[in-house]
Amino acid sequence: MTDRLKEKIEEEMKNLPVETREAIGSFDWGKVSEEVGKKYKLSESEINDMQIEVGLVLIGVAYGEALASSIETEVGVEKKLAEKIAVELDQRVFKPIYEIMEQKIKNGLKNKNPTWKQNVEFVLSGGDYTVFQEFPEQPAENPEPAAKIDASFITKKFNI
Numbered sequence: 001m002t003d004r005l006k007e008k009i010e011e012e013m014k015n016l017p018v019e020t021r022e023a024i025g026s027f028d029w030g031k032v033s034e035e036v037g038k039k040y041k042l043s044e045s046e047i048n049d050m051q052i053e054v055g056l057v058l059i060g061v062a063y064g065e066a067l068a069s070s071i072e073t074e075v076g077v078e079k080k081l082a083e084k085i086a087v088e089l090d091q092r093v094f095k096p097i098y099e100i101m102e103q104k105i106k107n108g109l110k111n112k113n114p115t116w117k118q119n120v121e122f123v124l125s126g127g128d129y130t131v132f133q134e135f136p137e138q139p140a141e142n143p144e145p146a147a148k149i150d151a152s153f154i155t156k157k158f159n160i
Contacts, residue, residue, distance in 0.1 A: 012059040023101035029093045036088050049075045
């Protein structure tokens with residue numbers, strides 16, 4: 001993985017909840033994804049492209065469900081191979097990171113009182129512990145709307 005890519009991913013990780021950052025940081029996903037790429041005989045360039053896609057999923061910019069198609073498109077491999085790679089990455093990268101994150105959240109809940117909303121979301125999610133994560137505070141970059149929209153033309157056009 002290139003140094004620039006590592007820096008970009010680390011920069012974007014600052015916006016993730018603490019438990020997620022710690023889980024990703026405690027697992028050497030770059031090494032594991034490189035091993036997966038070598039197993040499937042990808043070139044160095046293809047491995048880097050695959051790691052970009054993995055990194056995008058980890059930081060929440062891309063969906064994990066679309067990883068196979070992203071690998072197919074961005075790495076340039078056949079669909080069946082991309083699906084095999086995505087399944088292995090899910091088992092060897094995403095699942096261990098999720099388990100670490102889940103354990104960190106559970107441990108963090110021992111000393112906290114979850115809100116009623118988190119409890120309801122937990123039950124409705126089928127037991128997804130990520131509902132208990134706390135996201136870092138984001139300063140409001142532009143608290144006012146960028147532009148005011150005059151919607152009167154819509155009401156006139158559609159007789160509302």
